Amino acid sequence: MKNSENFGWVGKICRVNLTNKTVKIEPTNKYMSQFFGGRGIAQWILLTELKPKVHPLAPENIIIFSTGPLTGTLAPISGRLCIDSKNFVTGGVGSSNVGGFFGSELKYAGFDAIIVTGRSSRPVYLMIENENVVIEDAKILWGKTTWETEDILKQKDRNIQVLSIGPAGENLVKSACIIIKRKHAAGRCGFGAIMGAKNLKAIAVRGRGKIKIAEPVEFIKSVDKVWGIIDNSSTINQRYRETLGTHFNTQRANDCCTLPYRNFQDDHWSNEKFLKVEPKVFEKWKTRNIAEFNSPIYMSSFYKIPEKGIETEGFEQNHAWDYMGKLDMNDPIAIIKAHILCNSLGLDIDNSSGVIAWAFELYEKGILSKDDTDGLELKWGDSEVILNLIKKLAYREGIGELLAKGVLEASKIIGSSSEYYAIHIKGQELAEGIRSAKGWALGIITATRGGGHLNGATMTGLQKISPEIGIKKFGDPNIGNQNVYSGKAKAVVWIEKLKAVVDMCGVGYHTSFWVGPELCDANQYAALFSTATGNKMSGDDLMLLGEKLQNVEKAFNTIHSGFLRKDDLPPKRLMLEPIKSGKYKGELLDRDKVELMLDEYYELHGWDKKTSWQMRKSLEKLGMHKVINILEREGKLIEKSY
Numbered sequence: 001m002k003n004s005e006n007f008g009w010v011g012k013i014c015r016v017n018l019t020n021k022t023v024k025i026e027p028t029n030k031y032m033s034q035f036f037g038g039r040g041i042a043q044w045i046l047l048t049e050l051k052p053k054v055h056p057l058a059p060e061n062i063i064i065f066s067t068g069p070l071t072g073t074l075a076p077i078s079g080r081l082c083i084d085s086k087n088f089v090t091g092g093v094g095s096s097n098v099g100g101f102f103g104s105e106l107k108y109a110g111f112d113a114i115i116v117t118g119r120s121s122r123p124v125y126l127m128i129e130n131e132n133v134v135i136e137d138a139k140i141l142w143g144k145t146t147w148e149t150e151d152i153l154k155q156k157d158r159n160i161q162v163l164s165i166g167p168a169g170e171n172l173v174k175s176a177c178i179i180i181k182r183k184h185a186a187g188r189c190g191f192g193a194i195m196g197a198k199n200l201k202a203i204a205v206r207g208r209g210k211i212k213i214a215e216p217v218e219f220i221k222s223v224d225k226v227w228g229i230i231d232n233s234s235t236i237n238q239r240y241r242e243t244l245g246t247h248f249n250t251q252r253a254n255d256c257c258t259l260p261y262r263n264f265q266d267d268h269w270s271n272e273k274f275l276k277v278e279p280k281v282f283e284k285w286k287t288r289n290i291a292e293f294n295s296p297i298y299m300s301s302f303y304k305i306p307e308k309g310i311e312t313e314g315f316e317q318n319h320a321w322d323y324m325g326k327l328d329m330n331d332p333i334a335i336i337k338a339h340i341l342c343n344s345l346g347l348d349i350d351n352s353s354g355v356i357a358w359a360f361e362l363y364e365k366g367i368l369s370k371d372d373t374d375g376l377e378l379k380w381g382d383s384e385v386i387l388n389l390i391k392k393l394a395y396r397e398g399i400g401e402l403l404a405k406g407v408l409e410a411s412k413i414i415g416s417s418s419e420y421y422a423i424h425i426k427g428q429e430l431a432e433g434i435r436s437a438k439g440w441a442l443g444i445i446t447a448t449r450g451g452g453h454l455n456g457a458t459m460t461g462l463q464k465i466s467p468e469i470g471i472k473k474f475g476d477p478n479i480g481n482q483n484v485y486s487g488k489a490k491a492v493v494w495i496e497k498l499k500a501v502v503d504m505c506g507v508g509y510h511t512s513f514w515v516g517p518e519l520c521d522a523n524q525y526a527a528l529f530s531t532a533t534g535n536k537m538s539g540d541d542l543m544l545l546g547e548k549l550q551n552v553e554k555a556f557n558t559i560h561s562g563f564l565r566k567d568d569l570p571p572k573r574l575m576l577e578p579i580k581s582g583k584y585k586g587e588l589l590d591r592d593k594v595e596l597m598l599d600e601y602y603e604l605h606g607w608d609k610k611t612s613w614q615m616r617k618s619l620e621k622l623g624m625h626k627v628i629n630i631l632e633r634e635g636k637l638i639e640k641s642y
Contacts, residue, residue, distance in 0.1 A: 007214035008069030008533035009037070014111050014133050016126065018198055019059055019118030022134045025279030028112045036535075039112065039503035040549050041096055042084035047556045047630065056088040056190065056199035059119035059173065060573035065106070065163075065203065066113035068506020068534050070525075072104035072211050072293075074223045077508025079104040079293025081163075081180070088190025089406055090426045091350065091447040092561035093553045095187040097503055098163075098178070099299065102205060109207030120199040121584030125153070125164075127469040128205040133575040138201040140171065145344040146179040153204045164202035165192040172196050172572060175393070175429075176353035181498055183300070183313040188428060188452055190406075194565060205285055210581050214534030222527040224513065226520060234542045235463075235516030248354065250279055250320040256482060257436040257584040259325045262380055264423050264573055265434030268582030269325060276330040277423035278538035278559025282314070285336075290314075297510060303576040315349075321432045327360060327386055337545055338390060345394040354429025355407040359399065367414065374398035378638055380464040416440040423571045426563060435574050437586035438463050439479070440486035442597050443495060446568050448553040456496035456623050459514060469517050483584060485593045489600035497546030498573040501525055504545065522546075548622055550605070551614060555627050558613055558636050565612040608638040615639070 005030075015024040030241045042064040054060045063085040070078050081103035087094030099404070111133035115575045141164075151162040153157050169178035169192030176192025184258035195201070202554070203515045215220045230236055253259045254274055257267040275281075284462050289298035290313055291316070299312040310333070323329050342349050362368040363378035368376065374392070376385050376399075391399030391592040402410050410516050411422035428450035434441035443457030460470070461482035470479035474494065476487030495514060501522050502509050513521050516631045524541035530536045557563045569575075570589045578588040602609045606618025616636045619628045 003226065005212070005214070005534065007075070007212050008529070009112050010107055010110055010129070010209065010211065012111050013113045013115065014128075015115045015117075016133065016135070017118040017371045018116065018120040018124065018200060020273050021120075021135055022606055023135070030096040035504060035505050035545060036533075037099070037112065038066050038071075038080075038082040039500065039508050039544065042082055043093070043095065043556065045115065045553050046084060046086065047552050047559075050624070052084060052559050052634065054086065056086045056091065056094070056194055059198070061194060062115060062117045062118065063191065063194050063198070064113060064115050065108060067103045067107050068504050070505030070528055072107035072534055073213065073611060074220070074227055074294065075505075075507050075528050075532070076131060076223070076511050077292055077295045077297075077505060079188075079634040080506050081296075082506075083104070083178065083186045084502055085189065085191060085194050087188075087449060088193050088558065089091060089188070089310055089428045089562060090450040092426065092450065092557035092563060094182070094189035094194075095192065095449050095503075095553075096178075096188055096191060096385055097454065097509070098184050098186040099182055099508065100161070100184040102180045102504065103295045104160040104165055104293050104607075105205045106206070106208050107211055108209045109205050110209050111528060114203065116198065116200065117299065119197065123199050123201050125202040125204060128203065130207060130209065138199075141201045143167065146346050147182050147344045149202055150182060154203065156205055160204050160206045162202055162204045163529065164346075165195045165200075166344060166394065168346045169193055169196035170201075171394065171396050173394060173396065173404040174409075175348045175355065175404075175498065176346050177348040179346055179509075183342065183343055185348060186295070187350060188350075189575075210244075211379075213532050215531040219531035222524075222531050225604065226524050227296060229518070229520060229524065230511060233516055233518050234508075238295055242459045249317045250324075252462065253317065253432070255583060257579050257582045257587065258433040258440065258462070259618065260319075260321055260330050260430075260433040261325055262275060263326055263421060263435065264430070264571075265360040265361070265577075265627055267435055270581070273328070273330050274287070277320070277324055277332050277335060280490070281332050282336075283476065285307065285310075292508065295508065299510070303332065303336060305336070308338070309537045312336065312340050312343075315316040317394070318431055319349055322349045324435075326353050326357040328380040329383055329386060330381060331383045334387065337387055339381075341387060345390070346522075347390065350431040351406065352390065353428045354392055355410060356386065358404060358407050358411065358422055359389070359479075362414065362418055365421070366592075368414055372399060372570060379447055394417070399594060413502075423573060424609070425571065426561070426567050428452070430571065433579075434570065435579050435589055436587045437482050438485045438589075438593075439482075439491050441570065441589055441594075442488050442601065443492045444477075445570050445594075446598075446601060448550070448557055452484055454509065458491040458495045460491050460517075461488070463515050463516065473517070483587055485590075485597055489597050489604055492601060493604045496550050497543045498522060500546035500549040501540045501542045504542075504549070505529055543620075548624060550620065551622065551624055551627060554605075554614055558631065559634050563612070565598065565602075565610065568612060569593065598619075611638065613638050
């Protein structure tokens with residue numbers, strides 16, 4: 001791919017080695033023979049440069065902060081930042097995509113990506129300004145929350161954009177995440193701990209540069225077209241304008257039985273409890289809606305509760321799954337406090353709530369006692385205890401030392417029957433209920449980073465798309481039937497490719513078909529990409545790159561974690577215990593039918609059905625010869641499927 005004029009891209013990538021305090025600038029072109037930006041370049045670097053036995057917290061591990069060619073442009077929601085590294089939770093693929101304004105500011109500062117390796121002998125932060133990268137002392141920042149860190153770094157210039165870790169990251173907690181702008185979380189994967197292990201407290205960036213566009217007039221036309229698609233979307237207008245952002249979807253989650261209850265003992269909340277914390281309950285504290293960089297939609301709101309001294313940007317739907325549902329919290333003020341604690345301490349809400357909910361159920365079942373819980377009585381919905389445990393987790397105090405290990409490792413330590421109640425996929429705590437929505441479930445159990453819905457989980461069933469759209473797009477009229485297994489593999493594989501395209505371009509996922517069938521597919525992103533960079537690519541071209549990226553990540557998981565077909569199965573509880581209430585009462589994930597979905601999923605990818613590993617002939621068809629060589633070297637390439 002040609003990039004001689006640096007249209008779209010700014011053309012520079014910075015490598016920082018914290019061990020020897022070196023900063024090296026490289027051309028972006030160096031990494032564009034396979035992929036063109038964001039998650040694509042980052043995952044390619046990880047696959048080709050990182051040795052399999054490197055521990056995620058070792059100095060040799062690499063963490064990459066990258067943008068795409070559309071980041072920082074007029075393309076809608078173009079402030080996204082990809083963060084990629086070896087996953088501290090699963091040992092395999094680690095990838096997160098975060099909003100705010102950091103990604104666009106990094107481009108304006110003159111870099112497409114920052115690649116960090118090594119470990120500093122003392123706490124440091126990176127200061128990036130107008131093509132200049134300096135490793136600064138962070139002694140004054142160490143021990144501070146993410147909110148305090150941002151406030152300190154912004155004292156010199158309020159326009160500086162900051163990503164940082166909190167005490168959870170410093171204490172190497174598995175559920176530690178990276179926070180941008182006090183609320184935007186680079187969740188999952190334990191990235192906060194990876195930064196903490198490197199003694200990297202934060203990265204601050206300020207830029208005043210420009211991004212060149214190859215075909216300005218045509219690019220603006222493409223932008224206007226996408227903007228029009230968004231403006232005319234009923235999904236966008238109903239859910240993400242004049243609402244509480246993604247929190248608005250909580251009602252649908254409960255109606256569709258994807259709202260977990262008490263550590264997945266059920267996937268539906270009673271109406272009596274739900275009404276106490278439904279979205280409109282929080283409306284009285286809302287002062288304004290909040291959008292991301294260059295975004296035509298509102299993802300959240302700002303809340304202010306003067307009598308409680310609370311001012312915070314609002315939470316999104318995940319918080320309803322996590323601290324509402326999993327822990328049966330129905331005190332709205334306590335829910336906001338939990339949100340603030342997680343963001344300021346630098347804790348991922350999916351992972352942290354998962355391990356805390358596991359502890360609550362063990363207490364309920366008599367596996368843990370007060371002697372194990374620092375004298376705390378773990379009663380479902382007890383807000384004071386839950387808030388206490390969040391702090392203990394972040395600081396590894398008392399029972400927090402156990403919880404900091406994550407639910408998989410913690411359950412192995414406790415033993416007994418505790419592993420059954422550890423609800424995870426590939427070691428990563430599960431966020432939402434998946435028994436009722438079969439396509440959503442398939443995308444989550446096969447996600448390369450483990451247990452996440454932002455890879456291939458399809459909402460076609462939750463959206464109840466029409467049989468006509470199902471046939472036109474996927475060749476199956478059942479795509480819109482939430483609890484039907486048929487056809488879901490086709491949708492998941494297609495969505496995987498589309499999400500890869502979105503992440504490589506550097507734009508927001510909420511402009512895409514994933515949110516509503518009337519929104520953008522790869523053709524619209526191809527028009528934006530082509531006119532911005534001058535590299536002509538079709539939607540099919542981009543989707544092919546999406547398929548290649550999926551194979552890069554699959555290879556990384558195979559080599560670094562050895563994941564097999566069994567690791568693509570749901571937690572046992574979800575295959576044995578049906579939903580107990582709500583519209584989809586009686587639904588579970590039937591093991592035999594899940595296996596059939598997996599068969600079709602592997603076949604569509606051209607992977608071996610027995611192991612789930614990749615086959616030579618499929619990779620050759622994609623022209624991925626370097627991936628073949630890497631897998632062959634490790635003895636993990638399937639020559640022939642039996």
